[in-house]
Amino acid sequence: MPSDQYFPPKKPLVRVPNAGSPALPSAPDEVSFLRLPAVKLVTGLSKSSLYALIRANSFPAPVRLGPRTVAWVRSEIKQWAAERVLTSRSTTLNPGSKRMPQPSLRGAWAPSKE
Numbered sequence: 104m105p106s107d108q109y110f111p112p113k114k115p116l117v118r119v120p121n122a123g124s125p126a127l128p129s130a131p132d133e134v135s136f137l138r139l140p141a142v143k144l145v146t147g148l149s150k151s152s153l154y155a156l157i158r159a160n161s162f163p164a165p166v167r168l169g170p171r172t173v174a175w176v177r178s179e180i181k182q183w184a185a186e187r188v189l190t191s192r193s194t195t196l197n198p199g200s201k202r203m204p205q206p207s208l209r210g211a212w213a214p215s216k217e
Contacts, residue, residue: 136166136174145180 139150146153156162163183165173 135177136168137177137180138174142175142180145184 137145139153142153143150148156153162157164163175163179165175167173
C-alpha cells in the first residue's frame with residue numbers, strides 16, 4: 104500500500120527558494136498544499152474537529168494563501184498522521200495502559216432467571 108494513497112498526486116503548487124529556514128519542509132524548493140476536503144479525507148476528521156485540534160495546538164494550523172483561502176502544508180499533515188499512528192501503537196502495546204476487564208454486575212443489575 105503506497106504511503107500517498109489518500110493524498111492527491113504530488114505536483115508543486117508553489118516554488119519557494121531554499122533559504123535554509125527550519126520552518127520550511129526539507130524537500131528542496133517544493134512546498135505543496137492540501138485544501139480542507141483533502142485534509143478531512145486524510146484525517147477522517149470533521150471540519151469542527153480539525154479546528155478544535157488547531158485551537159488546542161494538537162494539529163498543524165493552516166497557511167493563509169489569500170484573503171479567503173487557507174490550506175495545510177502536505178508534509179505537516181503527513182507528519183501529524185504518522186505521529187498519531189505511533190502514539191496509538193505505543194499506548195496499545197504498553198501493558199500499563201491497558202484497561203482491565205471489570206467484574207460482571209449481572210447479579211446486581213439484571214433480574215435473575217431462576
